[in-house]
Amino acid sequence: MPFRVYGNKFRCFYCTSSFSHSEDLKEHTKTHESVNLIKTIRTSVTTLVAKLDISGISCKLCSENVNDLRVLLEHLQKEHDVKCSYEALDYILSFKLSDDDLKCLICYESFSYIGPLLLHTHRLHNQRPYICETCGISFGAKGALEKHSQSVHPTKSYQCRHCEKKFTAIHRRDNHEKRIHDESERKCHICSEVLGSIYIRDTHLATVHNVWKSEFKCEVCSQMFRYKYLLVTHKKRVHLKEKNMTCEICGDKFFDKRLLKLHMVRHSDTKPFKCETCQKRFLRKRGLEIHTRIHTNDKRYVCKHCSKAFVQMASLKCHMRLHHENNPS
Template sequence: MEVKVASPSASRRSSQTKKLVGGKRGCHVVVKVFPCKICFRPFTNGTSAHLHARTHLNSAELEKTSLFHAKCPHCQKMFFVHHHLTDHLFVHLSREERAEVAQGWRHGCYFCTKRFRVSSHLNLHLLTHTKEKLGGICHVCRKTFTSKQNLTRHGFAHLSEDEKIALVKQGRSRKCLFCQKKFPDNRAYHVHLVSHTKEKPFRCDHCGALFGLKYNLNKHKLIHSEDPRPFKCDKCDQAFSQKHHMTSHKRTVHRKLKDFACPVCGKKFGRKSHMVGHLRSVHAKIRHPSPHCGKTFTQKGHLGIHLRKLHPSEPSAK
């Protein structure tokens, strides 16, 4: 039996139908589909969809007798905190509309022209100018952070799988229902959900391209700028499109720092990705074999280069 489910759209997410096609004569049975209000996963009855939607909430949200919930009229994303909805609506405004709204905000930055609705947002923004790291330092990798919230969120990455599961059971962390990946808080979890729901609420003012994350939109905007690599290293002639790439370059190339230690053998690396690659290839013995000649590689990227160079006409290399 073949099942065909119509994909959710902004105008038809409240209820959908699916056709069950079966039998020799191809009879059609129309079944109503109820999508989850948060991730849009389809269910065959409203009760199941409602119960599933509650699994997205933490323990504090579940205890509320009258839970606020509202849907963005532009992208249909569901919100359970009013000011989260109002903050989100801002991303759907044009550049001119955002500038006009910001003019009415009370808190202006002393270093640039940006304005903010609340003082806490201004204080966070000021750290991008002063470069202060007031949040503390990670006792594991010695990385410093601009806020205690960022330090706490970062610390989640150093926990074992059992420790993460324990936090999820306590309601302090979240687990994705689609891929089972664990996240330190609601914010990180809902950012991740975009990869499953395929929402793209962030629009480029220049070309209209849509993005699921504001970070990706900001990266994209660089192609419209006069200088796509505005961050210049003051030690050499290299330039970068992202500030953190330049910071990483200066830390590892010029300062020769190696902050990431292998948890098995203690060998240190300048970048976390290099440490993870070492861990996977040397200790976990993970290998990526070529489907055509049997040659193996310690890194998936090296396998891709091999396939493009030596097996370019093979189907798996496309």
């Protein structure tokens, strides 16, 4: 059973309900049995270490009782030929929750409350000695804990030294002052223009002076990207040909949710985009925008051989095949 800690209370992993007794938490957690655990972990876990109650843990395949997670993984591999990753154990803290006696499962020291037990576990056995006394999240550095406390559990506000704006954390105030009030940070070093923000300055340098603050090069095709996440996306989509999203209707695969969503329109009978001039309807907004050029006589695609213009690229390509297919120029 995954769980959280808030002060000296047990908190439900799925909602904000808190309990003084572990048995009450266990009964409450049963009401969330229909919740998708994997999806909840991906969307709500804010720490690298998960807390699990393993009291009464057993194998679901043969009902054999085990003592801890490592024994369970060994049992699954040996008895049921299930492949398991022992690396997952590095991101899990195991507890056997009890209202009578809480014990550290590593050194068996006893505790009366979950808070001191959690503090003991992180400091002695998890190499993350700095723990938030409010929510139980641990950190490897004191500065990280202070930053977390100021941001998540603020006790006072920090006013900007140049304006009336206030912030819940010192680093947020400092970032604001640097971004808004320090002109040297927003000044273009080439033309001396002062821009509205650091981001606008970087964009100005790239678009006006062709100076990029940082570039990431694809080692496969040498294409350059301003941000690393764009390079990663490019490699997955273009070179690795990843297609992890599957249409449940026709089975076609797509790179991401956006492309799948565009595809799903094909399976819909609705055409939500209507031309106000001729009432013709379209599946996509882009289709309507291209169609509207007919009514405005927007012939933007011009033949380089005879200068004839067309509304759509498809019409120009058709024209080229019919009239200029053998034209060498």
